[in-house]
Amino acid sequence: MRARIAFLAVALALFLLPLAWTVVAAFGIVPDNSARPPSWSGSFSFDHFAEVGLAEPAFWEELASSTVFAAAAALVTIAVSYPAAYALARSPVATRVVPVFVVLASLPAMAYVIPLSDVMRRAHLIDTAAGIILSEAAVTAPLAVYVLHGAIRQLSPSWEEAAVLDGAGMWRTLLFVALPLIAPSVVATAIVVFVIDWNLLLVPLVLTSGEIKTVPVAMSDFFTFERELEWPSAAAALTISLVPVALLVALFHRALQRFSLESAIQSSDE
Amino acid sequence: MRLSRRDQVVLCAPLAVLLAGWLVGPAMLGLLATFTNYSPFTTGVRFVGLANYSAVVQDPQFSAAARNIAVFTAVAVPLELVTGFLIAYALREPLRGRAALRVLLLLPWLVSPIGSGVMWHYLFASTTGIAGYALGFFGISATSPLGDERLAPAVVMAVEVWRVAPFVAFLLLPGLVAIPRERWDMARVSGASSLRQIVDVALPSVRPLLLTVTMLLTGLSLGSFDAVLILTGGGPGNATMTPALYSYASAFETNDWRSGAASAWLIAAAVLAAGAVYVSLTRERDRE
Numbered sequence: 201m202r203a204r205i206a207f208l209a210v211a212l213a214l215f216l217l218p219l220a221w222t223v224v225a226a227f228g229i230v231p232d233n234s235a236r237p238p239s240w241s242g243s244f245s246f247d248h249f250a251e252v253g254l255a256e257p258a259f260w261e262e263l264a265s266s267t268v269f270a271a272a273a274a275l276v277t278i279a280v281s282y283p284a285a286y287a288l289a290r291s292p293v294a295t296r297v298v299p300v301f302v303v304l305a306s307l308p309a310m311a312y313v314i315p316l317s318d319v320m321r322r323a324h325l326i327d328t329a330a331g332i333i334l335s336e337a338a339v340t341a342p343l344a345v346y347v348l349h350g351a352i353r354q355l356s357p358s359w360e361e362a363a364v365l366d367g368a369g370m371w372r373t374l375l376f377v378a379l380p381l382i383a384p385s386v387v388a389t390a391i392v393v394f395v396i397d398w399n400l401l402l403v404p405l406v407l408t409s410g411e412i413k414t415v416p417v418a419m420s421d422f423f424t425f426e427r428e429l430e431w432p433s434a435a436a437a438l439t440i441s442l443v444p445v446a447l448l449v450a451l452f453h454r455a456l457q458r459f460s461l462e463s464a465i466q467s468s469d470e
Numbered sequence: 471m472r473l474s475r476r477d478q479v480v481l482c483a484p485l486a487v488l489l490a491g492w493l494v495g496p497a498m499l500g501l502l503a504t505f506t507n508y509s510p511f512t513t514g515v516r517f518v519g520l521a522n523y524s525a526v527v528q529d530p531q532f533s534a535a536a537r538n539i540a541v542f543t544a545v546a547v548p549l550e551l552v553t554g555f556l557i558a559y560a561l562r563e564p565l566r567g568r569a570a571l572r573v574l575l576l577l578p579w580l581v582s583p584i585g586s587g588v589m590w591h592y593l594f595a596s597t598t599g600i601a602g603y604a605l606g607f608f609g610i611s612a613t614s615p616l617g618d619e620r621l622a623p624a625v626v627m628a629v630e631v632w633r634v635a636p637f638v639a640f641l642l643l644p645g646l647v648a649i650p651r652e653r654w655d656m657a658r659v660s661g662a663s664s665l666r667q668i669v670d671v672a673l674p675s676v677r678p679l680l681l682t683v684t685m686l687l688t689g690l691s692l693g694s695f696d697a698v699l700i701l702t703g704g705g706p707g708n709a710t711m712t713p714a715l716y717s718y719a720s721a722f723e724t725n726d727w728r729s730g731a732a733s734a735w736l737i738a739a740a741v742l743a744a745g746a747v748y749v750s751l752t753r754e755r756d757r758e
Contacts, residue, residue, distance in 0.1 A: 203664075204560045208571060211557055215578050215636060221600055222589055231603045233596060238606035280484040287481035290473055299752045303745030304493070306686050308693020310714035311738035312493060314721045314731045315500030318510050338492035341485060370477055399582035401696040406722065416584045420699060423591070431598045438585050445580045450573050457572075460644040462679045 225435035248436040255433045266414040270397040273336035277344050277393050285348035304342035309402040317406040327411045335403050340393040351385035388459035415441045509727035522732035534708040535716045543691040546627045554638020562646040579637040587700030590629045619709045645676040685748040689741045
């Protein structure tokens with residue numbers, strides 16, 4: 201027990217020190233490494249958060265775009281993945297197909313974004329919200345299908361059978377009987393998918409020409425030959441982009457415990 | 471509920487459209503195009519066989535990238551698995567403040583790969599960084615290890631382990647929590663050490679889960695792009711060049727679309743090969 205706590209304390213320190221260093225810099229407290237011994241300089245202020253908007257004038261707009269795209273992509277992901285996961289979970293033959301979704305989820309975006317950007321350009325979907333949202337949803341859908349399939353497999357089919365006996369149709373059963381029963385898994389999947397979409401770089405990068413940007417795309421040119429952002433401004437931008445997802449995860453930490461890659465496998469062993 | 475063939479098709483149709491239009495379809499068109507001289511700017515497309523692939527494979531920069539990513543995957547993925555497993559193992563039993571610990575220990579994964587690159591760029595810089603601060607106490611002025619050809623690859627791997635291990639812990643934790651109490655008790659009563667408990671109880675129970683996580687991490691690693699882009703940009707020299715950086719730079723920066731598309735498909739081929747192993751391993755287990 202004592203060893204466990206010691207280990208967790210060390211892990212916590214190692215994993216959080218870089219973030220703490222960044223957050224204090226965002227508030228203007230930076231190290232003075234040239235002093236002997238090294239010391240800290242600067243005074244506590246919120247100014248650097250305002251400076252982000254000066255260094256990157258479109259930052260707040262980019263933050264809004266990121267939020268809208270990631271939220272819409274997460275919604276599309278769940279909307280298309282849930283019915284498919286249900287169909288896969290309730291047909292015995294389909295179980296063999298399920299591991300293929302893990303392979304699709306592992307496929308790096310770089311493997312297909314070059315032709316994707318070409319197809320989107322020809323379809324006039326470059327620099328459009330629809331192009332970005334659907335492409336992001338396609339990145340995350342395979343993982344969502346796999347996780348939701350596992351959650352539905354854990355669910356006894358007797359509830360749905362009872363609903364069908366009562367005369368409910370397929371969609372009614374899907375939305376009003378099965379969905380509420382696995383709601384925590386669906387919420388957990390939606391949040392993980394939102395985080396992944398929020399942090400995507402390549403997909404929005406190749407589908408835009410600078411007219412709309414997400415935060416990761418903006419960050420990818422924080423340093424160019426002409427400029428390098430001041431550390432406190434960059435730290436403030438990093439802090440701002442971490443806060444929304446951190447809050448989301450903290451708020452839904454209970455539901456997130458239901459994000460399981462395992463249930464799919466366990467039930468297929470039966 | 472009994473689903474008819476028609477129901478199944480209806481339920482899967484939206485997913486099929488999304489994946490066909492925005493993932494599998496473009497990927498397949500891209501594959502076909504790599505055997506031709508196609509680029510968005512060519513007129514008169516003709517078949518060129520394996521010419522695009524042989525051009526990529528013969529490029530010393532690509533071979534350096536392929537070597538780097540092989541080492542990167544072979545080192546970083548096991549480190550991520552071990553670190554993530556140990557964190558999950560330590561969190562498996564109830565503990566005061568466990569919910570908060572879970573959230574805090576997931577924070578590094580919430581930082582985008584590109585954000586992590588920006589952050590560590592400054593954290594390794596001599597004037598703003600952690601190492602510069604710590605070494606200052608010994609009177610040493612640190613220079614960024616990212617500029618050192620021998621250190622840069624290790625540093626890039628360490629940063630990626632920092633970001634990904636927390637996600638591994640998050641994915642493994644439900645599996646470890648689900649292990650029935652009796653199994654731990656039995657091991658403890660028979661006097662098994664912590665190491666024996668891990669080997670005899672924990673690992674066999676989460677083996678299927680570990681397999682899936684390993685597949686996801688392998689794909690993630692083989693496609694490393696954002697994490698390296700800002701940190702080193704592939705340098706110094708080609709020390710941290712990856713196939714994905716090579717592919718992106720070819721297609722979008724030097725306008726060598728054909729090399730970009732062909733090298734991207736080599737990444738896809740590597741992931742699909744790993745995927746074939748993964749699928750056959752899961753089938754084997756199902757048969758047991």
